[in-house]
Amino acid sequence: MDAMNLKGKVAFVTGAASGIGKRIAEVYADAGAAVAIADLDPEATERAVAELRQRGHRALGVPLDVTVESQVDAGVRRTVSEFGSLDVLVSNAGIQIVAPLTEFSFADWKKLLAVHLDGAFLTSRAAMREMVSRGRGGSIIFMGSVHSKEASVLKSAYVTAKHGLEGLTRVIAKEGAKHGVRANIICSGFVRTPLVDRQIPEQARNLGITEEDVVRNVMLKETVDGEFTTVDDVARIALMFASFPTNALTGQSLVASHGWYMQ
Numbered sequence: 001m002d003a004m005n006l007k008g009k010v011a012f013v014t015g016a017a018s019g020i021g022k023r024i025a026e027v028y029a030d031a032g033a034a035v036a037i038a039d040l041d042p043e044a045t046e047r048a049v050a051e052l053r054q055r056g057h058r059a060l061g062v063p064l065d066v067t068v069e070s071q072v073d074a075g076v077r078r079t080v081s082e083f084g085s086l087d088v089l090v091s092n093a094g095i096q097i098v099a100p101l102t103e104f105s106f107a108d109w110k111k112l113l114a115v116h117l118d119g120a121f122l123t124s125r126a127a128m129r130e131m132v133s134r135g136r137g138g139s140i141i142f143m144g145s146v147h148s149k150e151a152s153v154l155k156s157a158y159v160t161a162k163h164g165l166e167g168l169t170r171v172i173a174k175e176g177a178k179h180g181v182r183a184n185i186i187c188s189g190f191v192r193t194p195l196v197d198r199q200i201p202e203q204a205r206n207l208g209i210t211e212e213d214v215v216r217n218v219m220l221k222e223t224v225d226g227e228f229t230t231v232d233d234v235a236r237i238a239l240m241f242a243s244f245p246t247n248a249l250t251g252q253s254l255v256a257s258h259g260w261y262m263q
């Protein structure tokens with residue numbers, strides 16, 4: 001049976017200059033893939049690329065905003081012209097904005113939905129066009145969340161966006177099947193990344209509780225063991241979805257959350 005490797009494959013990972021996406025890019029490179037680091041932050045992108053190259057990997061920095069159609073299309077084209085194909089997309093770039101619904105500004109609502117949903121649409125459309133035209137199939141992976149399944153206070157836009165990604169996953173699974181293009185979504189519990197570290201004091205302020213209580217009684221309250229999910233946990237699943245060889249595994253969501261959500 002084939003091991004989980006990505007030798008000869010090309011992966012395009014958005015939000016790969018930090019947190020979960022950065023770890024996925026490293027694990028993909030270790031598994032043999034050439035990796036495009038597609039991120040809004042140009043300096044962090046360059047640092048991530050330099051780290052991968054230092055370890056002997058093939059990496060390309062593609063600074064872009066996933067909400068801008070021309071930048072996404074150009075970034076995918078550049079990756080294909082540099083590495084020759086595109087086999088794996090991880091649509092991972094994301095932001096968080098927390099506030100009660102009654103105080104949520106329309107501008108923040110639109111900004112969050114744009115990064116998560118417009119970004120997922122634009123990147124998966126560009127990747128799928130390449131995958132279909134080259135006839136090699138491919139794997140599209142969305143970064144969902146337990147918030148693709150469950151709601152939490154203060155997160156109206158985020159929960160809406162993450163639920164939406166499940167729908168897009170299933171449509172691509174259906175439209176991609178005849179081309180060997182698979183789509184799956186990873187639904188992670190809380191992971192200690194800059195995105196979560198920023199949220200802890202904000203939630204403490206909004207809920208009128210201590211930061212320690214946010215971690216213990218909000219973020220990890222429903223887990224079976226009080227533990228955070230890790231970037232390694234998520235990257236391992238991303239490798240499994242990327243390297244899985246058949247359409248048996250498509251249209252699926254996999255929850256990794258220390259039992260916070262059980263399906």
Ligand code: NAD
Nearest residue numbers: 015018019020039040065066092093094145190191193195
């Ligand atoms: P992070 O803040 O560490 O990294 C996010 C990256 O996305 C950053 O490098 C940032 O520059 C980039 N980015 C933001 N907006 C962008 C844009 N418009 N275009 C291109 N790049 C952009 O966050 P993270 O925790 O690693 O989150 C990654 C993904 O995982 C997000 O989709 C998030 O919703 C999801 N997620 C995170 C957790 C968690 O607990 N950390 C849990 C479940 C799901």
